[in-house]
Amino acid sequence: MIRTKRQGLIVWFKQMKNVKQLKRHGHLISVSRKLRYAVIYVDQDQLEDRVQKLERLPFVTKVDRSYKPFIKQEFDKTKIDEAKEYDYKMGI
Template structure:
């Protein structure tokens, strides 16, 4: 079994009913009714194509990719005197 690289996307939408159709393009993880965004995961290899496709949808305001890959996860212990 191979582990597939995923990319998280925050998709800001105008209409939440139409936002459910984003499930065709990736795995919906969370839908915020108050802030009107959908967080979904897409395949990392085809993420550029999927982002362009999502941005063309009429109910989408903007798409923000996750910055998790750019964050360093190495932490060091503080040195006490």
């Protein structure tokens, strides 16, 4: 099974009634009624095209990109200070 690389888009809109139209542009994940934004996932190879199409829509105020695919998510192991570990066991 081949996984496609995807990236999230945060689409800010003016009214809730237009959320149905956003489903055509990608996989709709969640919608905030109070803050009026939606999170959509799109294939990375189609990203620029989708952003341009979304920005042209009259009810969209702004489109932000998620930078999660570009953030390092592997963390190095750090050495624990033995003196601090002893203090935590003592209850200090």
